[in-house]
Amino acid sequence: AQSVTQLGSHVSVSEGALVLLRCNYSSSVPPYLFWYVQYPNQGLQLLLKYTTGATLVKGINGFEAEFKKSETSFHLTKPSAHMSDAAEDFCAVSATGGGNKLTFGTGTQLKVEL
Amino acid sequence: DAGITQSPRHKVTETGTPVTLRCHQTENHRYMYWYRQDPGHGLRLIHYSYGVKDTDKGEVSDGYSVSRSKTEDFLLTLESATSSQTSVYFCAISGGGEQETQYFGPGTRLLVL
Numbered sequence: 623a624q625s626v627t628q629l630g631s632h633v634s635v636s637e638g639a640l641v642l643l644r645c646n647y648s649s650s651v652p653p654y655l656f657w658y659v660q661y662p663n664q665g666l667q668l669l670l671k672y673t674t675g676a677t678l679v680k681g682i683n684g685f686e687a688e689f690k691k692s693e694t695s696f697h698l699t700k701p702s703a704h705m706s707d708a709a710e711d712f713c714a715v716s717a718t719g720g721g722n723k724l725t726f727g728t729g730t731q732l733k734v735e736l
Numbered sequence: 737d738a739g740i741t742q743s744p745r746h747k748v749t750e751t752g753t754p755v756t757l758r759c760h761q762t763e764n765h766r767y768m769y770w771y772r773q774d775p776g777h778g779l780r781l782i783h784y785s786y787g788v789k790d791t792d793k794g795e796v797s798d799g800y801s802v803s804r805s806k807t808e809d810f811l812l813t814l815e816s817a818t819s820s821q822t823s824v825y826f827c828a829i830s831g832g833g834e835q836e837t838q839y840f841g842p843g844t845r846l847l848v849l
Contacts (some may be wrong), residue, residue: 631776654835665740665826665840666779673835712778716834722767722786723794724838726778 624649624715628727636735641685641700643730645713648694655696656714656724657687666712672696683707708734739763740841742827748847755814757844759827761807768810769828769838770794770802772821779826785810786832817848 629644647653654673658666670681677689683706687698696713713727739762749755759768767786771779771794781794783802791802799821801813814821827841 656837658840663843665842666828667840668837671835671837718834722830722832722834722836723769723781723784724779726780728776728778 624653624717624725626713626715626725626727628713628730630730631728632731632733634733634735635703637705638702641698641703641707641732643698643711643713643732645687645696645698645727646694647696647713647715649715649717651717651719654716655687655689656716657681657685657696657698658712658714658726660710660712660729662709669698669711703732703734705734705736708732740827740829740839742825742841742844744844745842746845748849749817750849751818752816755817755846755848757812757825757827757846759810759812759841761810761829763829763839764807765829765839766807766832767830767836767838768804769830770800770810770812771826771828772796772823773826773843774823782812782825817846819848822846822848 625648627646656671657669660666672689680686714724741760743758769784770782780796785791785804803811825844828838830836830838
């Protein structure tokens with residue numbers, strides 16, 4: 623079984639400040655990890671994903687995340703927040719033998735203030 | 737954007753009535769999924785399909801059924817809607833494989849009175 627924990631249901635940052643959204647996972651087999659973003663009244667779209675290889679992955683809109691196996695973490699970062707980053711972000715995990723199913727975290731609402 | 741549409745986009749219904757939501761894709765993807773999104777719960781998988789007429793249950797399947805008679809269409813039915821099924825429902829598609837990205841539709845907002 624796999625699970626995801628997102629610490630902090632709401633995160634507020636100033637425009638231009640570092641964004642850090644935390645995600646920890648639990649998986650008995652090597653995981654595949656995803657971050658999705660949801661803007662108001664829209665579906666989810668992929669920010670980035672880790673499958674194999676390089677543990678630092680870069681995504682759209684300047685976001686990146688680092689897979690740390692020893693910490694079972696996949697935190698999402700962005701060096702400088704922009705007002706357009708305000709959205710809800712979801713971390714998700716799938717795993718080999720998991721039936722192509724994603725397990726999502728409960729989401730983090732990112733607010734960007736002037 | 738992946739070619740995924742959901743219908744209806746909004747629906748209000750009464751407790752005890754049947755409701756069917758439709759997901760249509762133009763990408764010829766093998767896998768299709770139905771999720772519900774509720775505050776504090778993120779997205780939870782209801783049912784998914786890995787081919788025509790091949791479906792399986794997800795985490796929160798009670799009270800829901802699905803059908804897939806064509807590659808492009810995946811139907812979600814609430815046989816007798818309850819207020820606890822008030823939610824936003826999302827369809828997703830993928831080519832298959834746990835590494836594959838799932839692409840999401842725009843969602844259906846369902847209110848059961």
